[in-house]
Amino acid sequence: MLVELSVVPIGVGESLSEYVAEALKVIEGRGLKYELSSMGTVVELKDYRELGELMQEINDRLVERGAGRVYMVVKVDYRLRGGSIEGKKKSVEEKLRRSP
Numbered sequence: 001m002l003v004e005l006s007v008v009p010i011g012v013g014e015s016l017s018e019y020v021a022e023a024l025k026v027i028e029g030r031g032l033k034y035e036l037s038s039m040g041t042v043v044e045l046k047d048y049r050e051l052g053e054l055m056q057e058i059n060d061r062l063v064e065r066g067a068g069r070v071y072m073v074v075k076v077d078y079r080l081r082g083g084s085i086e087g088k089k090k091s092v093e094e095k096l097r098r099s100p
Contacts, residue, residue, distance in 0.1 A: 002083055003051055004075040006040035007058055009067030022065055023058045030054065035085050040073070042085055051076070 009019045024041065027034050032054075033044040045051050051074070059070050077083060 001045050001047065001051075001079070002042055002077040002085065002088065003045055004040045004042045005055075005058075006073040007062065008071040008073075009062050009065075010069035010071055012067050019062055019065065019067065022061050026054070026058050026061050030057075033085065044084055048076075 005023070007020070007023050009016065012019065020036075020041075024034070024036065027041065027043055035042045043054070045054070055072060055074070059072070062070050077088075
């Protein structure tokens with residue numbers, strides 16, 4: 001299952017990179033495959049339970065670092081037969097090469 005997370009701590013100032021880095025430390029600490037973009041992070045997960053646990057741990061970490069409020073946007077791409085970040089990108093790239 002692919003999940004895109006955007007995490008925004010509220011009330012901590014304009015620069016959020018310190019908090020994004022903390023969220024990524026949580027993801028890395030769990031040994032998850034991910035890809036960072038300028039607007040969010042795509043993570044490969046097993047199931048919704050793992051997603052809930054990840055969200056809770058990220059929330060807790062940001063609160064520990066001083067965020068009094070945390071806003072998260074979550075997008076989920078669930079497929080019965082699974083999926084990967086690389087597989088999704090590869091599929092689009094193959095179609096681009098076939099286009100006139």
